[in-house]
Amino acid sequence: MIEEIKVVNDTIPFEVYTELRVKCGLSAKSLQAAKTGLSNSLHCVMLVHNDQVIGMGRIIGDGGCFCQVVDICVDPNYQGKGLGRLIMANLTDFINNHLPDSCYVSLIADGDASYLYEKFGFKDTMPASKGMFLKVEKAK
Numbered sequence: 001m002i003e004e005i006k007v008v009n010d011t012i013p014f015e016v017y018t019e020l021r022v023k024c025g026l027s028a029k030s031l032q033a034a035k036t037g038l039s040n041s042l043h044c045v046m047l048v049h050n051d052q053v054i055g056m057g058r059i060i061g062d063g064g065c066f067c068q069v070v071d072i073c074v075d076p077n078y079q080g081k082g083l084g085r086l087i088m089a090n091l092t093d094f095i096n097n098h099l100p101d102s103c104y105v106s107l108i109a110d111g112d113a114s115y116l117y118e119k120f121g122f123k124d125t126m127p128a129s130k131g132m133f134l135k136v137e138k139a140k
Helices: 014-023 031-039 083-098 113-118
Strands: 006-008 043-049 052-061 066-074 104-107
Touching: 014 031, 014 052, 014 066, 043 083, 052 083, 066 083, 083 113
Parallel strands: 066 104
Antiparallel strands: 006 043, 043 052, 052 066
């Protein structure tokens, strides 16, 4: 199965991005947010099977001091086959070969995903620091 998966490093199409996020249980993003965000990505990876994107991941940030791993997801029909590891291996390769020393790379791990990220060298920030967030929500 994995040998049939193509790894593609290219900007993720907006519609694919928004649909795959929801399909994988991530929060929905508007098309405008996706267009802006995807065009500002440092690195994108897609997993393609039979001409369909079944997994993705991105690195965002300033490319020097701070970056973040985001949007790691695999279509539920393809989960449990090591594809998350394939995405993380691609992103880690970019981190190791294109980001400078001292770049701080962070991510938010949902649920048990932290076990995957630990295999690629990511560590819990607590107690040294605590992750926080603010989600922009405008009144409609």
